[in-house]
Amino acid sequence: MIRGAAVKIDNWLKDNTFHHSTFSDLADLVREKEKQNLKISLCIPTLNEERTIAKEIILFHSELMVRYPLIDEIAIIDSGSSDNTISVAKSFGAETYLASDILPHLPPKKGKGENLWKAIYQLDGDIIVYIDADIKNIHPRFAYGLLAPLIYREEIKYVKAFYDRPLAFSEGIRPSGGGRVTEILIRPLFSLFFPELSAIIQPLSGEYAVRREVLEELHFPIGYGVETAHIIDVYSKYGLAAFAQTDLDQRVHRNQETRSLGKMAFGILQTFFGRLQTLNLISDLPELSTVLRQFQVHDKDFEAINMTIVEEERPPMLSIPEYLTKRGIKKND
């Protein structure tokens, strides 16, 4: 069993792990996209990203819409930025939406997952590629590197980004991994419960491309657990073969403080345990606390900082009547 998983992981790594440079022939990629009559949407979820959003819009628009018509629409879906994110994005011609204005009759929820989920309703693409807005070294490869495996390989449904080029290394073998939360939380958990998924090098990366038919049937945690939930749910339904991952070289972004990573880990754990219960991999779980306790020191006094983090989830978009109407889907389809 263990050996079987290892072989499967090796084969998957060989067949479904790519480097973006493999897909640099954009003219060919566009030809293939047009042959399949695919429509592709780019969603950039934002919250106070005025410093980086303009560059993302300009690069994707000029390279992947004007020069090579790979992407059909670019949309900014904002959580309610208090800075100039929206006006900057508009000044560079992007379609901008406030997440709360999409499906406005639903009780509003705040979180990146909410923006990603509402993008499924708002955007028209057969494939949606999600790219975070805080990438300082944004490049067209961040989009085409993720889209290409879906365009060239019909059986692939979900493509994750990973970033694997250190500035310098001295020998042929080097450690390859994700961020701190991935390496001390997610990969150990996957190794315990879903060993095959441990081969996804950066399961928490915010950049991924997914087919609509997969997205519309996924539950969406609105907070930190959205990427973890996606991976487990897609894996449970389609298996490892539905995934691919693309090395996008370096990603320059702002680093998070350890305390913020603690909040992230707490949210992810809620989602993870929820999935374990749903899949009957664990039972008799007590009611879990939703309060994260962190501490800070004033001189010699320790002060507790309690934070309530509840990982709410949106249901699959296919259960939303307005979505079915908009897409012309009958309930029994």
Added chain:
Amino acid sequence: MDKKLARILDSLPNIEAMIRDMRDIILTNIVMIGEIPAPTYKEDNLRDFVLNRLNQDNLINCSTDESGNALGILPGKSGKKNILVVSHLDSVFEEEENNTLSIQPDYILGRGLSDNIVSLAATISLPFILDQLKIQLKSNLIIMGTSRSLGPGDLEGIRFFLKNTKLNISNGISVEGVKLGDLSYSSIGMARCEINCWVPEEYDWTKFGAVGSIVTMNELINRIQEIPIPNKPRTNIILSSISGGRGFSSIPLDATLRFEIRSESGEMVDNLQKQIMDIAQEVSSHSGSKVETKVMAKRKPGGISFSHPLASSAREIHKKLGIKSRITPNIAELSAFIDKNIPSVAIGITKTAKQSSSLEKVEIEPLYKGIAQLVGLIMAIDTGCCSEN
């Protein structure tokens, strides 16, 4: 005024407006060029990007050469003339430095924007811009990112190309980042030198006045400052950088001074260079320090006259676009054209402001005027307005 030039001038406001609509294409080239490290002698990745871009825009003969230049040709209807537009590839920043740029609605922020990201981006955007403007030239337009231009590179790329090309280059345009309005059609004489001073191992530290390399270098600088500099021909000596020593408590064993001698007269440059070398030898002989002078680069003065049609057309283009011309001599790519007697100009493309020691802020709006000026100049050369005969 030449009727053809008048027609070109009349079209410039519309050209500027249309270039404004191509903002994303130009800004994207700025970002993508700016984020590829290209220190002198390590321009390979940027060269490949430029070649790829020229290929994408359907230029022919997209190729590199032994010197690492990147070039492509936009073929003209007749192809009787060849206009060469150049901008250098290399920058002063090392590979490992953070090269990310930031874009805001009105400006771009980053390193090396004026030297030479913005001008290279404008240069390689030309084929796309001309296509959108539906301008088809009679002449061949050669677009080139030149290699090994800065510092020790000493214009190696452009010199190599001009020495070895089989193409007959009728005119050259050197596109530079700053400053919009700068217009150069002559090169001044220049010698770029480095003086290294070091204390030999056998130095007698018991000797009276043993003080190490920095004091020796200081004496050298004082002596250079005492050299009389004439007002005519206009001449100056720029002491541009100095380094030396190791810390607070140790006697410095080495020091380096870099400087440039600039003059409208080549003879004056040679005289001053010789005087400084003599001073260096004299200081070396009585201080006990070793002093060595190296000439890193030299330029000969020359160029076209104020009344040459190329220079006057460039000024008319500035006037029409509301750009105030500043006539300045140039010691960069333009001097390589001048050495080959090719009528040429160097123009600045935008305005920058320093944000910190290495960060620059470039306003986006003046770029459109800067590029319109470049397009107008190419059109003027192409239609024969800039030829003396």
